[in-house]
Amino acid sequence: MTLDGQRRILDDGAVAVRGDRIAAVDTTAALTGQPAGRTIDATGRLVLPGLVSAHCHNVQALARALGLDVGVDLWTYERIYAYEALLTEEDAYWATLLSCAEMIRTGTTCHADPGGYAMDGVGRALTECGARGIFAWAGMDEPPKGYEPPPGFPGLRTTEETLAANEGLVKRWHQTANDRVRVSYGLRIEPNVSDDLFQGVKACAERDATLVQFHCLLLGLSELVKERVGMSTVQWMAGLGVLGPNWLLAHMSDASDSDVVIVKMHDAKVAHNPGAVSPGKFPEMLERGVTVGLGCDSTAANSGLDMFRAISQVATVHQEMRLEPDLLPPEKALEMATIDGARALGWEGEIGSLQPGKRADLIVVNPHGANRTPTQASSIVANLVSAGEGGDVESTIVDGRILMENRRFTTIDVEKVLAESRRIAERVVTKLPYQETLRPRWPVL
Ligand SMILES: [Zn+2]
Secondary structure, three states: OOOOOOOOOOOOEEEEEEOOEEEEEEEHHHHOOOOOOOOOOOOOOEEEEOEEEOOEOHHHHHHOOOOOOOOHHHHHHHHHHHHHHOOOHHHHHHHHHHHHHHHHHOOEEEEEEEEEOOHHHHHHHHHHHOOEEEEEEOEEOOOOOOOOOOOOOOOEOOHHHHHHHHHHHHHHHOOEOOOOEEEOEEEEEHHHOOHHHHHHHHHHHHHOOOOEEEEEOOOOOHHHHHHHHOOOHHHHHHHHOOOOOOEEEEEOOOOOHHHHHHHHHOOOEEEEOOOOOOOOOHHHHHHHOOOEEEOOEOOOOOOOOOHHHHHHHHHHHHHHHHOOOOOOOHHHHHHHOOHHHHHHOOOOOOOOOOOOOOEOOEEEEOOOOOOOOOOOHHHHHHHHHHOOOOOOEEEEEEOOEEEEEOOEEOOOOHHHHHHHHHHHHHHHHHHOOOHHHHOOOOOOO
16 A cells, blocks of 8 residues: 555555665566565555654653543643653653554554653654654743643743753754654643744744644633634734744644634644544645644543554544544545655655655554454455554564564563553652542542
8 A cells, every 4th residue: 555646555566675765666576586685475464654643742651541531721731741840861761662662563653742851862762762753842931820830840941941952952863863863843832832932933943944843722722822812823823924834733623714724825734633632623624735644642641652543533533523424534544644644744755655765664564353354455445444453563664674573573672661661650650749630430459
């Protein structure tokens, strides 16, 4: 399943990889007989481009399920900021390995991480485990009244300090590891950004030719901006002249029709997270030709980084809410998780489809389980999309390097990562100020 310009699906297809790139995509017969250092037999399997998660918080991996029962303002300011304030670089390193292990085992080869404040740990983990990713410093320089982060929170700094922290990450990590690891600029959430920070981030990102990741028009937070500046966050950004094609706007669940028009006019990109606050004008964005990628957000928000679940959710949630059966066809859902996601991250020249010259990021999926059988030629995409889980991914390859083969990890010591994750989570959770909310609702005997 190539996801190339013609969306070709090759029955009995084959992919040749040379070094970190795809050398050829053709029928098995056409490629048989060419010298190969290694052949992977994927007979009866689906081979497709690695999935691209357009929004994933690596450092929150150890906060799994800590905020499932509260609204977005409490989730952010009380639950997650308190958790992130306790993280060391070492904790972020292990959290990222845990997050990448989950993504590699479910077929995600590239992700956009909007960031936190222990991001050297994230860079180190990505470099080591072989996953592809782009991450940021999640900048904020303004605490609106009543929405101050908790004491000790490392993210609230002056405008200059915020820009310097992000620039430091760019210098240390951007386009390292064979350009597998990139750094973007980042802004945390809309109520905590000043005009100066918007302008500064725009200038830096243009100078360094990179992306800006920003949580934008998030239901539950967007109202605070409206109260403050008298317009929507997108209108405010357009008025400041900062919005552009290198902006990746996550969530956008509160976008109005006019916001959609503005986003399209500036060719800004959107990261839709159907598992975390999913309603919104996403069909309208697609209709207008806005680039919309898919993300899983955070294990603290929806408890999973399996992109197959996000693909299945996006293919069902909008049409069920609006009672329009073909509103978002399965083919579109798969594009959002591959080629559109790559475009959203500014990476479409290198990844997102199986085409000669692109990076060899691909996955092998077993379509013969009870959840995907029977599959006909006419239902091949629909079955892949509706199964809703990535447990059938057998092998995951990034940059021509096998990260998982027949469900065995080659770069991550999963048992050690799980043990370290449990150890860190135990330490962190006992220090969280909201202990009473962490009691089980049912008696645990
Ligand atoms: Zn997020």
